[in-house]
Amino acid sequence: MTATAPQMRILIIEDDRESADYLVKAFREVGYVADLASDGEEGLSMAETGDYDVLVVDRMLPKRDGLSLIGSLRDKGNRTPVLILSALGQVDDRIKGLRAGGDDYLPKPYSFAELLARVEVLSRRNVGPAEETTYRVGDLELDRLSHRVARGKDELTLQPREFRLLEYLMKHAGQVVTRTMLLENVWDYHFDPQTNVIDVHISRLRSKIDKGFERPLLHTIRGAGYMIRDGIR
Amino acid sequence: MTAFGKLIRTTAFRLTLVYLFLFALFAASLLAYFAWNTRRLITEQITTTVNAEIGEITDIYNRRGLRGLLFTMGNRALRPGANLYLVTAPNGQALAGNVGSLAPGVMGTHGWSETAYRRLDDQDNTDHRALVRVTEMTNGFRLLVGRDLEERRRLFGIVAKAAQWSILVVVVLGIGGGIFVARRVLHRIDAMTGTTKRIMAGDLSGRLPVGRSGDELDRLAENLNAMLERIEALMVGLKEVSDNIAHDLKTPLTRLRNRAEEALARSSCEGDYRAALERTIEESDGLIRTFNALLMIARAESGQARGNMDDFDGADVANGIHELYEPLAEDDGMTLRVKSAPSPIHGNRELISQALANLVENAIKYGKPETAAEPPSAEAMEILIEARRDGDHVLLSVTDHGPGIPEGDRKHAVERFVRLEASRTLPGSGLGLSLASAVATLHGGELRLGDSHPGLVATLVLPARAAGSDRLAAQTPDVPQKAA
Numbered sequence: 001m002t003a004t005a006p007q008m009r010i011l012i013i014e015d016d017r018e019s020a021d022y023l024v025k026a027f028r029e030v031g032y033v034a035d036l037a038s039d040g041e042e043g044l045s046m047a048e049t050g051d052y053d054v055l056v057v058d059r060m061l062p063k064r065d066g067l068s069l070i071g072s073l074r075d076k077g078n079r080t081p082v083l084i085l086s087a088l089g090q091v092d093d094r095i096k097g098l099r100a101g102g103d104d105y106l107p108k109p110y111s112f113a114e115l116l117a118r119v120e121v122l123s124r125r126n127v128g129p130a131e132e133t134t135y136r137v138g139d140l141e142l143d144r145l146s147h148r149v150a151r152g153k154d155e156l157t158l159q160p161r162e163f164r165l166l167e168y169l170m171k172h173a174g175q176v177v178t179r180t181m182l183l184e185n186v187w188d189y190h191f192d193p194q195t196n197v198i199d200v201h202i203s204r205l206r207s208k209i210d211k212g213f214e215r216p217l218l219h220t221i222r223g224a225g226y227m228i229r230d231g232i233r
Numbered sequence: 234m235t236a237f238g239k240l241i242r243t244t245a246f247r248l249t250l251v252y253l254f255l256f257a258l259f260a261a262s263l264l265a266y267f268a269w270n271t272r273r274l275i276t277e278q279i280t281t282t283v284n285a286e287i288g289e290i291t292d293i294y295n296r297r298g299l300r301g302l303l304f305t306m307g308n309r310a311l312r313p314g315a316n317l318y319l320v321t322a323p324n325g326q327a328l329a330g331n332v333g334s335l336a337p338g339v340m341g342t343h344g345w346s347e348t349a350y351r352r353l354d355d356q357d358n359t360d361h362r363a364l365v366r367v368t369e370m371t372n373g374f375r376l377l378v379g380r381d382l383e384e385r386r387r388l389f390g391i392v393a394k395a396a397q398w399s400i401l402v403v404v405v406l407g408i409g410g411g412i413f414v415a416r417r418v419l420h421r422i423d424a425m426t427g428t429t430k431r432i433m434a435g436d437l438s439g440r441l442p443v444g445r446s447g448d449e450l451d452r453l454a455e456n457l458n459a460m461l462e463r464i465e466a467l468m469v470g471l472k473e474v475s476d477n478i479a480h481d482l483k484t485p486l487t488r489l490r491n492r493a494e495e496a497l498a499r500s501s502c503e504g505d506y507r508a509a510l511e512r513t514i515e516e517s518d519g520l521i522r523t524f525n526a527l528l529m530i531a532r533a534e535s536g537q538a539r540g541n542m543d544d545f546d547g548a549d550v551a552n553g554i555h556e557l558y559e560p561l562a563e564d565d566g567m568t569l570r571v572k573s574a575p576s577p578i579h580g581n582r583e584l585i586s587q588a589l590a591n592l593v594e595n596a597i598k599y600g601k602p603e604t605a606a607e608p609p610s611a612e613a614m615e616i617l618i619e620a621r622r623d624g625d626h627v628l629l630s631v632t633d634h635g636p637g638i639p640e641g642d643r644k645h646a647v648e649r650f651v652r653l654e655a656s657r658t659l660p661g662s663g664l665g666l667s668l669a670s671a672v673a674t675l676h677g678g679e680l681r682l683g684d685s686h687p688g689l690v691a692t693l694v695l696p697a698r699a700a701g702s703d704r705l706a707a708q709t710p711d712v713p714q715k716a717a
Binding site for chain 2: 092095107109111161187189190191192193194195196197200201204223
């Protein structure tokens with residue numbers, strides 16, 4: 001969690017009482033303002049009137065299904081970021097969800113860490129930091145135009161993919177980024193490898209940017225993923 | 234339904250009835266035509282004879298007068314046969330001939346008529362019928378010449394009787410034949426029905442009886458048997474799969490439950506609980522992965538994933554997967570290399586990438602040389618990903634130099650949840666090759682497992698995109714090869 005002054009407002013539209021209550025509770029515990037709607041119609045009217053940072057929408061809802069809810073929000077010019085939750089997790093379902101106007105898609109069952117990481121990334125987009133040309137974390141600097149990376153006074157040589165990995169991590173500096181998010185955004189694969197491929201890539205990157213420096217920047221967040229930030233907690 | 238009721242409801246019997254009706258109708262009309270023609274012929278013959286005789290007699294009358302006429306009439310009337318003669322005076326009195334009585338008024342007419350009559354020499358007092366012609370001669374005398382119609386009537390009677398008999402025979406033989414054929418067919422159909430009922434009751438090994446005649450029923454039975462064969466094979470396959478699912482899903486579920494139970498019973502501090510819960514989450518993640526893989530295979534096998542097909546180069550997929558897995562292989566002490574030539578494909582890029590990723594993961598997991606005594610050579614620790622075009626096909630292959638899969642086990646290895654004995658101890662869902670195979674099948678290709686002496690070559694054989702739509706491959710002529 002970064003020190004954003006106003007509390008993050010999130011609307012959960014989910015008809016299963018138990019998972020909805022769990023989500024509301026979990027989001028409140030990490031400091032969000034979380035509201036709940038239990039069907040499509042209620043969800044639509046709440047999303048239109050309330051000023052939310054992110055909507056978490058179940059795809060199959062009573063009265064109005066998730067995709068049509070998103071469609072009608074977008075038709076009215078509402079650009080609130082939407083994360084779709086669905087039991088339909090195949091690639092084509094995902095594409096359908098994103099085409100309908102969703103910004104991210106998470107198949108059930110999911111871990112809360114994954115959901116939270118994705119919601120954070122989405123809401124950051126809502127605040128809208130301009131696409132900077134240089135990212136900085138501590139003394140690590142990445143120039144997106146010249147593809148140069150430097151830590152302190154040392155120039156670092158990265159492979160193209162390592163550069164993209166670091167670029168994504170730094171774009172979301174201070175936020176947890178999960179392995180699936182990395183696989184999706186850096187490699188553009190949407191399947192679930194049975195092995196720890198991402199960990200190996202991260203450890204290679206780590207050996208280049210952190211090795212020999214006093215303060216590590218790339219941190220492993222247990223049970224969730226990775227985060228790049230200046231070491232002060 | 235009674236046996237007879239069942240019999241007459243058969244198609245064979247009903248068809249017999251229809252044919253029987255048509256055939257009887259045909260026979261009747263043939264006979265009617267024959268009878269009518271015979272009658273016409275006889276009538277024609279009578280009129281010709283009568284006309285000739287009237288000509289002759291009129292001639293005699295004209296030449297020799299009334300006496301000559303009466304003399305000739307007397308002679309002719311005495312001849313035996315069916316001819317009738319009568320001459321009357323202007324006052325109506327009969328002068329000569331062999332006619333005893335006539336229907337009244339016949340002599341008053343002129344020309345042809347059919348009438349009842351009696352002969353003079355007739356013993357019995359019955360009326361006969363005759364066809365007669367009356368002409369008026371000079372001086373008011375009238376002449377009648379005719380012929381009895383008994384012959385014509387008898388002939389007609391014979392034909393009518395023949396018609397009755399033949400129709401009766403046709404009907405009896407027809408119905409008998411119909412019953413015979415229907416019973417034969419019914420018997421065989423009953424046998425088939427019996428078998429299908431047994432099969433429906435659950436005995437899938439039942440087969441329909443096939444005769445030796447090779448007729449349409451035998452062919453039908455053969456085809457149905459082939460279908461049953463296929464269904465039985467599918468059912469056996471399904472049962473194997475569900476047994477395997479039960480095993481491979483229940484085992485981790487059981488482990489999960491045991492761990493939770495153990496943690497409840499034994500753990501004393503927060504650290505213990507935390508560790509137990511973390512392991513529980515890990516285990517359930519594994520279950521979810523297995524489940525996702527199963528769903529994906531089902532999707533690919535049912536052809537639902539056909540929606541997201543586009544054109545791409547198989548070389549890019551090979552390079553991408555190489556790039557993703559190269560560090561992992563290196564961490565494991567292996568070398569992952571890639572050799573890629575333009576390989577135009579039309580398909581689902583995501584699925585093909587995953588299939589290739591599965592093959593690479595397998596090679597990393599199982600592709601190490603067996604010999605533990607001496608350190609393996611660099612070559613033996615190498616895994617090669619290759620993409621190339623071979624005629625109408627694109628081959629995406631992964632070659633390792635591990636123990637390989639014995640030829641007899643290769644077919645088996647592709648099946649769902651099958652993990653060869655050698656791999657039982659290593660982690661994995663046993664679905665990797667199944668998914669790769671399902672993806673290949675979805676694209677109209679296949680997964681081939683071969684020998685690389687030693688080691689395994691797993692190849693996704695996919696149909697190449699037609700040459701006409703080759704633009705994509707042409708634009709990226711030589712993808713720079715990334716050799717590790």
